[in-house]
Amino acid sequence: MADTVPYKPRPGEIPTRPGVYRFRDEHERVLYVGKAKNLRQRLSNYFQPLRSLHERTRRMVLSAARVEWTIVGSELEALELEYTWIKEFEPPFNVQFRDDKSYPYLAVTFGDEVPRAMVTRNHDIRGARYFGPYAKTWAIRETLDVLLKAFPVRTCSSTIYRKAERSNRPCLLGDIGKCSAPCVGRVTKDEHREIAEGLAEFMGGRDERVVDDVRQRMQQASARHEFERAATLRDQMLALENVLSKTSVVLSDGIDADVFGTVQDELSAAVHLFSVRGGRIRGTRSWVVDTELDMTPAELSSQMLRVAYQGSDAPPRDVLVPTLPESADEVETWLGERREAHGLRGAVRLRVPQRGDRKQLADSALANASHALQVAKTRRTSDYGSRSAALADLQEAIGMTEAPLRIECFDVSHLGGTGIVASMVVFEDGLPRKDQYRKFKVAQAADDTDAMHQVLSRRLRYLVEGDPEASEGRSRFAYPPQLLLVDGGQPQVAAAARAVREAGASIAIAGIAKRLEELWLPGDDHPVILPRTSESLYLVQRLRDEAHRFAITFQRQQRSSAIQSELSAIPGLGEERVRRLLKHFGSAKRVRAASPDEIAEVQGIGAKLAEQVFASLRTDTVEDEGRGGS
Numbered sequence: 001m002a003d004t005v006p007y008k009p010r011p012g013e014i015p016t017r018p019g020v021y022r023f024r025d026e027h028e029r030v031l032y033v034g035k036a037k038n039l040r041q042r043l044s045n046y047f048q049p050l051r052s053l054h055e056r057t058r059r060m061v062l063s064a065a066r067v068e069w070t071i072v073g074s075e076l077e078a079l080e081l082e083y084t085w086i087k088e089f090e091p092p093f094n095v096q097f098r099d100d101k102s103y104p105y106l107a108v109t110f111g112d113e114v115p116r117a118m119v120t121r122n123h124d125i126r127g128a129r130y131f132g133p134y135a136k137t138w139a140i141r142e143t144l145d146v147l148l149k150a151f152p153v154r155t156c157s158s159t160i161y162r163k164a165e166r167s168n169r170p171c172l173l174g175d176i177g178k179c180s181a182p183c184v185g186r187v188t189k190d191e192h193r194e195i196a197e198g199l200a201e202f203m204g205g206r207d208e209r210v211v212d213d214v215r216q217r218m219q220q221a222s223a224r225h226e227f228e229r230a231a232t233l234r235d236q237m238l239a240l241e242n243v244l245s246k247t248s249v250v251l252s253d254g255i256d257a258d259v260f261g262t263v264q265d266e267l268s269a270a271v272h273l274f275s276v277r278g279g280r281i282r283g284t285r286s287w288v289v290d291t292e293l294d295m296t297p298a299e300l301s302s303q304m305l306r307v308a309y310q311g312s313d314a315p316p317r318d319v320l321v322p323t324l325p326e327s328a329d330e331v332e333t334w335l336g337e338r339r340e341a342h343g344l345r346g347a348v349r350l351r352v353p354q355r356g357d358r359k360q361l362a363d364s365a366l367a368n369a370s371h372a373l374q375v376a377k378t379r380r381t382s383d384y385g386s387r388s389a390a391l392a393d394l395q396e397a398i399g400m401t402e403a404p405l406r407i408e409c410f411d412v413s414h415l416g417g418t419g420i421v422a423s424m425v426v427f428e429d430g431l432p433r434k435d436q437y438r439k440f441k442v443a444q445a446a447d448d449t450d451a452m453h454q455v456l457s458r459r460l461r462y463l464v465e466g467d468p469e470a471s472e473g474r475s476r477f478a479y480p481p482q483l484l485l486v487d488g489g490q491p492q493v494a495a496a497a498r499a500v501r502e503a504g505a506s507i508a509i510a511g512i513a514k515r516l517e518e519l520w521l522p523g524d525d526h527p528v529i530l531p532r533t534s535e536s537l538y539l540v541q542r543l544r545d546e547a548h549r550f551a552i553t554f555q556r557q558q559r560s561s562a563i564q565s566e567l568s569a570i571p572g573l574g575e576e577r578v579r580r581l582l583k584h585f586g587s588a589k590r591v592r593a594a595s596p597d598e599i600a601e602v603q604g605i606g607a608k609l610a611e612q613v614f615a616s617l618r619t620d621t622v623e624d625e626g627r628g629g630s
Contacts, residue, residue: 261365387430
């Protein structure tokens with residue numbers, strides 16, 4: 001392999017100023033757009049020896065035919081130009097978050113002479129103010145139906161409105177009080193616009209003030225003995241309170257904020273957004289994307305904000321993110337410009353929530369993002385076509401004579417060499433067979449490779465001897481797998497191959513390296529690189545993650561049992577007090593980390609007994625999350 005690509009710029013040719021660069025292929029298609037505070041320093045990373053580049057970066061550099069750059073005056077200009085070009089060219093190696101659907105918004109069309117309230121997925125209506133997005137169309141329609149009792153704004157199309165004007169007869173909504181009927185002059189156009197502005201003000205987060213204003217006007221009308229007017233205002237107030245009761249209160253200070261949660265792995269990233277207005281969640285939105293190049297959390301955060309606010313959405317004054325983006329000051333300036341473009345005042349602040357209501361909401365956004373990523377992967381692997389393609393790709397990559405219809409994946413987990421356990425997960429036809437998962441305890445092992453050899457030897461013995469746990473003489477594990485995957489590189493693969501030879505079996509073996517694209521085969525000096533966009537890569541990732549999850553779960557169960565036995569051996573700690581300790585702290589790690597004063601807070605445990613517990617556990621403290629293996 002050559003050290004670098006032929007189009008590498010000559011030394012000193014690349015400027016050291018801020019700018020934006022583009023990689024193009026031989027057909028002039030833009031493959032990647034990036035920005036840099038120092039163009040020379042950033043671009044030099046792409047022209048290192050090819051063997052030292054990460055596989056995804058190497059693929060992009062080799063796919064390109066040339067690189068070009070544009071010098072700008074500041075980091076802010078570089079950021080704006082980068083965002084513009086990503087939107088214009090949609091480069092395949094840039095992150096392109098795409099929704100799996102278009103989210104509905106509530107729009108009020110102030111650009112019309114007679115504003116209209118409508119539910120729409122069109123974000124380009126001139127002069128409209130948008131509220132949302134909403135996860136479900138029925139949710140915003142239900143909310144709007146209730147709001148029309150308080151703000152009887154027209155919702156009809158222009159055709160229906162003009163027809164009512166010509167006939168001087170309002171539609172049904174006008175007759176039942178859900179439209180103020182400006183079409184027939186029941187209110188003037190200016191009065192109707194005021195009603196529409198009241199709806200926008202309410203949806204924009206000033207809900208409590210609007211309710212208080214309606215309540216005050218109702219009381220004034222009642223004091224003047226205008227009982228019919230007071231009854232109308234009472235109905236409006238009840239409608240508004242009904243809407244508020246259906247909206248979760250999440251922040252006590254009535255803050256306006258957008259709260260982002262992000263998760264990412266080697267292949268994909270997911271984002272979840274909560275739009276909070278007036279202290280309540282007004283909208284929610286999720287994105288899932290396949291990432292082409294390695295991205296730091298800061299880079300992901302920058303691209304996430306670009307996608308969220310480059311369209312019709314105006315950022316609020318507070319934007320809460322899990323990680324500050326690159327060039328955070330410039331991003332704040334760009335967001336402020338987007339806010340001003342929507343006619344809103346005030347600078348935008350980017351913050352990472354640390355505590356309180358904001359932190360709880362950020363944790364919820366993170367949980368939603370994690371769920372969205374898991375759902376996307378599950379949908380992908382549950383599709384028959386995708387599964388078939390994954391197995392075919394894997395067969396070709398490893399050089400098997402047939403597709404691996406049954407794959408078993410093994411993972412070894414331990415705490416600093418103690419408490420060694422292992423997991424075996426089984427996939428058949430690309431789907432998990434959880435009834436055939438197996439757990440292993442390893443009493444003693446010299447190292448990870450020895451543990452892997454022991455585990456596989458025990459599993460492969462069933463192929464010859466049959467499963468002693470099977471009922472009616474039928475072995476659940478007598479059917480041999482076509483492929484054994486082990487979590488690790490060449491040493492683990494060699495240990496697995498030795499176990500297979502000793503068992504007299506003929507089974508394909510591969511090791512999953514830390515870089516997920518790489519599969520190590522027995523005796524090979526170089527790994528097999530799985531294509532970045534192949535279905536086989538997602539199948540291998542899911543197998544590895546499932547084996548790791550299963551091993552860690554088993555290890556935690558073992559530690560919980562171990563500490564339960566250890567606690568029971570302490571004089572004065574009976575079964576009930578042990579149960580209270582574990583329930584109070586929630587995990588073995590937290591029990592071991594607790595101070596005597598914290599232990600004494602548990603019901604039924606005094607200061608003296610707490611000191612005994614602390615002293616006993618301190619002699620054998622381990623970290624709950626430590627893990628060996630590859």
